[in-house]
Amino acid sequence: MKNKGYVFLSRESRMELWITFFTSTTLVCILEGILGSIFYPGMKVDFSAFFSPPLFGFLSVVFGLLAGIKSDKRKREIEGPEAIIRRMIHLILIIGSVFLLNAANGRTFSMPQTIIIVFSVTIIYLMVYLVIYLNDRKNALDFNQKLKKYQERQS
Numbered sequence: 156m157k158n159k160g161y162v163f164l165s166r167e168s169r170m171e172l173w174i175t176f177f178t179s180t181t182l183v184c185i186l187e188g189i190l191g192s193i194f195y196p197g198m199k200v201d202f203s204a205f206f207s208p209p210l211f212g213f214l215s216v217v218f219g220l221l222a223g224i225k226s227d228k229r230k231r232e233i234e235g236p237e238a239i240i241r242r243m244i245h246l247i248l249i250i251g252s253v254f255l256l257n258a259a260n261g262r263t264f265s266m267p268q269t270i271i272i273v274f275s276v277t278i279i280y281l282m283v284y285l286v287i288y289l290n291d292r293k294n295a296l297d298f299n300q301k302l303k304k305y306q307e308r309q310s
Contacts, residue, residue: 167294170290171287171290172216172219172220174283174286174287174290175212175215175216175219175283175287176209176212176213176215176216177212178212178282178283178286178287179208179211179212179215179216179279179283180208180209180211180212181208182279182282182283183207183208183211183212183279184208186275186276186279187204187207187208190271190272190275194268207256210256211249211252211253214248214249214252215245215249215280215283218245218248218249218252219245221248222241222242222244222245222248223241245280246276246277246280249276249280250272250273250276250277253272253276254269254272
């Protein structure tokens with residue numbers, strides 16, 4: 156849809172952003188619970204800790220838009236090495252934000268903790284894209300099924 160030269164995200168793109176946000180937020184909550192139980196057993200947290208997972212989910216979406224992974228302004232899909240480089244930049248931005256926001260709150264990590272966090276964030280990143288892939292696949296199968304029924308009716 157165009158309006159005065161501005162291109163808005165399509166319905167599918169907006170849906171992907173919501174899926175990214177909610178999947179990231181959910182997985183970050185789970186990760187924080189697991190890693191917190193391992194590295195900081197018995198540590199009490201206040202209610203402000205509940206804002207951290209949605210913040211990381213939001214940053215993931217924003218960094219994805221900035222990295223140009225999803226945009227209706229592009230004339231073509233990004234593929235091959237360019238897509239891989241953009242996804243790596245996106246992942247590095249997310250990992251960097253995790254450490255910068257923790258550092259801003261006075262939290263530092265040992266080397267083993269840092270490695271585990273980087274690995275965990277990477278796994279979450281891959282899981283988010285797995286969910287998006289599965290959603291896209293389901294939508295494509297549904298579309299093909301409807302198209303097949305339509306073609307049968309037209310014959």
